[in-house]
Amino acid sequence: MINHAENNLAQTRKFLTTLYSSGHDTVFYEPCRPTERRWFTPFPDCDDFEEVLQHIKKLNEDGVHAYFGVNCRQDGGTGNENSTYAVCYYADFDGTKPEDALKKIRSVGLPAPSILVSSGGGTHAYWILFEPEHDLAVWSERQKWIAYALG
Numbered sequence: 126m127i128n129h130a131e132n133n134l135a136q137t138r139k140f141l142t143t144l145y146s147s148g149h150d151t152v153f154y155e156p157c158r159p160t161e162r163r164w165f166t167p168f169p170d171c172d173d174f175e176e177v178l179q180h181i182k183k184l185n186e187d188g189v190h191a192y193f194g195v196n197c198r199q200d201g202g203t204g205n206e207n208s209t210y211a212v213c214y215y216a217d218f219d220g221t222k223p224e225d226a227l228k229k230i231r232s233v234g235l236p237a238p239s240i241l242v243s244s245g246g247g248t249h250a251y252w253i254l255f256e257p258e259h260d261l262a263v264w265s266e267r268q269k270w271i272a273y274a275l276g
Contacts, residue, residue: 134182137181140242143253195211195212195251196208196211197211210258210261211257211264213239213251214264214267214268215250215252215268217248218248218250219246220247221247222243223241223243225248226241226247227250229275230275233274234274235271235274239253240253
């Protein structure tokens, strides 16, 4: 029998360590119950996600969802204004299966994403950058273009 909770934990570990290799600033995750106000909590050292993975697992068992910000941020800050650099581009496809999201991505001429995640409510696509983008104005314009192209 497949242990889906452990499989999901392993996939989450691989996803986060792929996206956030060592040397990044703070990464925030956002635990919240679907009906409550959200709050942000910093990840521990990006070299070791085990503590936060166990915390997220416990929150999920208690019916709490966990979200995260894709850009690394200065300590204590949230939102794009506190981002220090970007590690990827992304797209959110609400109510869409991964195979349909990939068809849409290809139909507008974008390369296949580095990672496709079935979020439970749709699909998230991530294009991991070879090097972090420190010019967030450039990153923001490209991110807007991706969103526009994908509709």
